[in-house]
Amino acid sequence: MGTEWTLILVPMPPHIGRPMRRLEDERLITGRGRYAGDIKLDGTLHLALSRSPMPHARIRAIDTSAAKAMPGVVAVWTASDLPEVAPGLSDFGPTGIVQRGRPILTNDEVHYIGDAYAVVLAETAYQAHDAAEAIAAELDPLPGVGDVVTATADGAPKVHPDMESNIAHSSTTTFGDIKAAFAADSVTAKIRLVTDRVMGVAMEPRAVTATYENGGIKVWTSTQNIFGVRNAVASILGIPEANVRVLAEDVGGGFGAKGTVFPEEVLTALAALRFKRPVRWVATRSEDGATTSQGHGTVLELELASAPDGKLRGLRGRVIHDIGAYSASGAGQPGIIIPHMISAYVLPAMDIEAELVYTNTVPTGFIRGGGRPLGNYGIERVMDRLALKLGVDPATLRKRNLIKPE
Numbered sequence: 001m002g003t004e005w006t007l008i009l010v011p012m013p014p015h016i017g018r019p020m021r022r023l024e025d026e027r028l029i030t031g032r033g034r035y036a037g038d039i040k041l042d043g044t045l046h047l048a049l050s051r052s053p054m055p056h057a058r059i060r061a062i063d064t065s066a067a068k069a070m071p072g073v074v075a076v077w078t079a080s081d082l083p084e085v086a087p088g089l090s091d092f093g094p095t096g097i098v099q100r101g102r103p104i105l106t107n108d109e110v111h112y113i114g115d116a117y118a119v120v121l122a123e124t125a126y127q128a129h130d131a132a133e134a135i136a137a138e139l140d141p142l143p144g145v146g147d148v149v150t151a152t153a154d155g156a157p158k159v160h161p162d163m164e165s166n167i168a169h170s171s172t173t174t175f176g177d178i179k180a181a182f183a184a185d186s187v188t189a190k191i192r193l194v195t196d197r198v199m200g201v202a203m204e205p206r207a208v209t210a211t212y213e214n215g216g217i218k219v220w221t222s223t224q225n226i227f228g229v230r231n232a233v234a235s236i237l238g239i240p241e242a243n244v245r246v247l248a249e250d251v252g253g254g255f256g257a258k259g260t261v262f263p264e265e266v267l268t269a270l271a272a273l274r275f276k277r278p279v280r281w282v283a284t285r286s287e288d289g290a291t292t293s294q295g296h297g298t299v300l301e302l303e304l305a306s307a308p309d310g311k312l313r314g315l316r317g318r319v320i321h322d323i324g325a326y327s328a329s330g331a332g333q334p335g336i337i338i339p340h341m342i343s344a345y346v347l348p349a350m351d352i353e354a355e356l357v358y359t360n361t362v363p364t365g366f367i368r369g370g371g372r373p374l375g376n377y378g379i380e381r382v383m384d385r386l387a388l389k390l391g392v393d394p395a396t397l398r399k400r401n402l403i404k405p406e
Helices: 025-029 125-134 226-237 263-275 285-291 372-390 394-401
Strands: 045-051 057-063 073-078 116-122 136-141 167-175 187-194 197-199 207-213 216-221 244-247 279-282 294-296 299-306 312-324 350-358
Touching: 045 125, 045 263, 045 285, 057 116, 073 125, 073 263, 116 125, 116 263, 187 372, 207 263, 216 226, 216 263, 226 244, 226 263, 263 279, 299 372, 372 394
Parallel strands: 045 279, 216 244, 312 350
Antiparallel strands: 045 116, 057 136, 073 116, 167 350, 187 299, 197 294, 207 216, 207 279, 299 312
């Protein structure tokens, strides 16, 4: 017996194809927005962190006695006081990556400037910050690497001493006949591009407020990833996901950097759970810059081949991508960078090797395009080189290789 179908005609919503008046602007520009740092709850404790001033060092000892004796201080914790958070955070990465998840509080070594090793809870924000500065950590400096060029050089210091090298993962993206693409009659052009680190500097720095509520936790956070925060808080603290509620009411900018789950979100929730009191953490501007995800730091080594008439034949090379001290969302970036090297061109063949590299820097993530700008930057720069080699106008070369509408 055949299936009977009923055709239902649904009228097009009246707003399709028409300009819509934005509803939130008046509220936001007249100061009536509500951000994670605006949540004012009675009895709120304030959280501050002690962070490493060194890119790589061994922690010999942490003296918290002076901080504990300061006015208004309720608690001072190091990693040994927080067994719940020992597994740390681990974001997605390609299969086979040598995983080094971010610690909530680091225990034995610091791996970048800003790596946190102690947390303070106090009755006021000033008291918390003063006590955090009074914590004395005995740090033995270790050799460090600040970029992928240094990290992949022969004899480079190890970011994580138990690893054979700083390379966390290698992979190859290939299609077509790359050998034929670089035949003897091909015209080729090479380029090496070193991209600097970038930051997504939002008007609102990262901030978290958490409170204990009906046996669960309610978290306000400046995030682009409410479900990721919920899942991390629930799994790390051993709470059912249904008992963790995460809100991002208004967010004063994110640019992709706030798409990651951060240790401060877990720590603030943990403190609220332990003390059954509201807890608040707001990053200073310098703290936000030193600890929020950054982007790029990538080296692109590319060679493009064409026929003598300028028709593209193939692209080969290497992408060396900086993921920082720990594996975070930046580990997925080459999977975005490399496909965007095709751009809008007919490219018959590709052979690109990608390496993910650990460095003693803040972990990388998504900043304004999540790798798409790098892929397009790479192909367009090497297209200019090829146009020069062919002696043709760069615009003409591009038109000759664009994917046709058909």
